[in-house]
Amino acid sequence: MQLTQQERQLIQISFAKLDRPGGDFARYFFDLLFEVAPLVKPMFVTERNLLEQHFYELFSTAIKKMDSFDSIKPTLRALGRQHARHQVKKEQFSVVKSVLLLAIDYMEAGTCSSETLNAWGHYFDCIAAAMQQGMDEVTELSAPVYNMGPGSLADPASLNEQASPIEQAELNQQAALFDPAEQNEHAAQGHWGAQTVTHSPTQ
DSSP: OOOOHHHHHHHHHHHHHHSSTTOOHHHHHHHHHHHHOGGGGGGBOSOHHHHHHHHHHHHHHHHHTGGGGGGGHHHHHHHHHHHHHTTOOTTHHHHHHHHHHHHHHHHTTTOOOHHHHHHHHHHHHHHHHHHHHHHHTOOSOOOOOBOOSTTSTTOHHHHHHTSOHHHHHHHHHHGGGGOHHHHHHHHHTOOOOOOOOOOOOOO
């Protein structure tokens, strides 16, 4: 499922259009997600601004690490285990994939080529596969609370707290991926075929 060099280049060019001041990609992504799948909204209990911030940090990190994807697989598996413990289902990934591609296309004013959207879809599948490996490792599920703020699924500190000693060692090696200083440096440099969902953005 590895990305080709052309796919990586297409994603990087596309992401440069999303990763800009005032772009509001994370805000639009969640607006669209909650419109397409309103039943998932109660699962997100974190304040909206923190939810968007943590999502975008994970999203941009995944793009930055495309060329060394194996290095973030332990983190993605750990994130998958956390999702499974909070009763997130594999079937829900297809909805997220559709929403993500729609959000990307919308934020690029409908100019995103089919080749670029296919590349994004392929990379989402790679990320989802790693997360689902982690989900398969979970045998006991906890209460269905989906929280992406501090102490949540998307918080690296939370992943470390609930991981086994071996998992902690893996996650500690990934800590730099979520270092705000590294994220800021990435931003300063300027640097997921989904099911069809029809949506008319609210102006």
